[in-house]
Amino acid sequence: MTAPSPLPRRVALFATCLVETFRPAVGFAAIKLLRDAGLTVAVPPGQTCCGQPSFNSGDREGAKRLAKRVIAEFEDYDAVVVPSGSCAGMIREHYPALFADDAQWGPRAARLSAKTHELTAFLVDICGIETVEVERSASAAYHDSCSARREMKVLSQPRKLLASVDGLELREIDEPEECCGFGGTFCVKNPEISGHMVEEKAKAALATGADMLLAGDMGCLLNIAGRLRRMGSAMEVRHVAEVLAGDTQTPGIAEPEE
């Protein structure tokens, strides 16, 4: 895809709940990648949750309340970038539907939707970036989150960027279309089924023999990393932004700190 019109000048980062609480390093890595692309990055301070947990639990009104906050907080920027296919998908795919019958919020949701992007897709498709200048000697398997793959059509972009990491060998996981079993609140509402699914995914990741497991969504990453640890595996698990930004010194997800 070629980059349309001029580059967005003012980009806002929507960090997501799991980055805020579990892994701030992903947010800082995203800022670095966006700055390296020559962009001015803002982190709007009023941001919290996109509302997806409420939306997928059937609490449409709760979801709307949170969506309105996100719209108001982010609508003045040229683009919104999210280091998650899932939260980006919520804004892009579901906000317009949430407000379809709302004359005031409907158009605002539609405008925000049109300029919201998953991080790696934004870098490749909008900024036209094809390579990063970092080095990491390792083999890595890349896991596609369901929302990245299906809602946001993010498939080639992270792989393209990872392929440019000096020394990194990319491997594919068997049955890559299969969900890891996270599913937001699904993993605690249906723990046995989720446990079964993540077991399968962790086994498939291990079967690649790769040193690292990477993905673009913290939900999948916490889920699979947690299962890998429970299985006694020390496979390094990271968000793709960390590797692309050259931040692999901090311990990986679920790795001990010294």
Next chain:
Amino acid sequence: MTPLSSGGFPANARDALADEKLQAALVNVRTIFRGNRTRAVAATPEFEALRDAGAAVKRHVVENLDAYLERFIAAAEARGGVVHLCADAASARETIAAICRGEGAKLVTKGKSMVTEEIGLNPYLESQGFTPVETDLGEYIVQLRGEPPSHIIAPACHVKKEQVAETFRAAHPHRPAERDLSTHEALLAEARAELRARFLSADVGITGANLLIAETGDAVLVTNEGNGDLTQSLPRCHIVVASIEKLVPTLEDAATVLRVLGRSATGQAASSYTTLSGGVAQPGERGGPAACHVVILDNGRSAMLGGKYEEMLRCIRCGACINHCPIFAAVGGHAYGAVYVGPMGSVLTPLLQSLEEARHLPHACTMCGRCAEVCPMKIPLPDLLRRLREETHAAALTSARSRMGLRLWTFLAQHPSLYRGAGRLAAAALRLAGRRAGALRRWPLAGGWTRFRDLPVPQGGGFVARAYRGDRTGRAAEGDGADGQ
């Protein structure tokens, strides 16, 4: 046969995950069905266009159902058929039993029909003194085992061939005890021999229909075993049982839908047998029944017209959503406690039966979206499931704990400082307990998570406040984070 109960889904799912034989059988569903569809779609460059065309046909039918129903009735009756419109399961059962009684029937053969499962036809016919015999191999197996089908197109996909051999030995005591039943071929030959006599002596044959063609009055049935043909052409009376949304306007439209049906279901360009049947044997015709009845069932479907679940009426029962559903792949069909299983079943069961009873089913989904991706009719299954979740939420059919959690979350997320404070506090507590290990094996109130996986310990410190660290004019501090606004 124990009555189906979708309310038991959580316990059923646990049992299913612990059932080693079932788990071994489900691996085949996952690999064979998915692989076959993938290859068939890859070999059909126009598949996307076909999907659009097929969905357009069904959309048009759903919007004009009354007109096509009238047209079908007129065409079928012109050929000597009798059409019965049944509002609910009970009236359909009674109508069918009355026809059988009128024929003086004893033995009733059946081709595969999920609608007859939906109306609980077999137990009813038995209670009325008839002997219904399923003739689809999978259906025959589950009937002998006293089970419901576990899949709409592969009714016995939950059993391995060794279990089928046991079932046959118990059901066919007149056969030599030492016979070899170790191969698929041997099992098939035995079923064929057993069923042949039934085909020939049946008084009434009942089949389902994949499509009803309004312009011709024909019912279309696809099978891979030819049992549908023997069921509908040998007995003197043929009963078609179909639900109202099976209508299509023309033969041409039927062909369009059939092209996506076979590929989506079993990966076949066309099923081995595609049979059209309409009306009674005409003067000069050498075969065909003397009496033909078409029982058209509503059972809650017309209530879906014009509403937020109308798109579900496009469903052609191909099973692609089931075959690609990771939840079905984990627990199989019986866990759903319903006639229709997997994503399509989790939409239909609450609508056709009871939302309260089926309250777990719309939540038994990770929203992975694969079902919608493979649905030949482009039904937005996850969206429909989410709408049903909204109904369970509104009707307080979800757990008090989850509702309380949602309220708390929505409140916190509207107060950024509180939200971040709570997040940092939680992170700090987790770090205190587990930073050395990197992950925790258990944590209070996180049992659903930690029963199957460790809980990764957060890095801590929060992100937004550190990245922003700006003053009231919105200018961010240098170095640590963002560039302000």
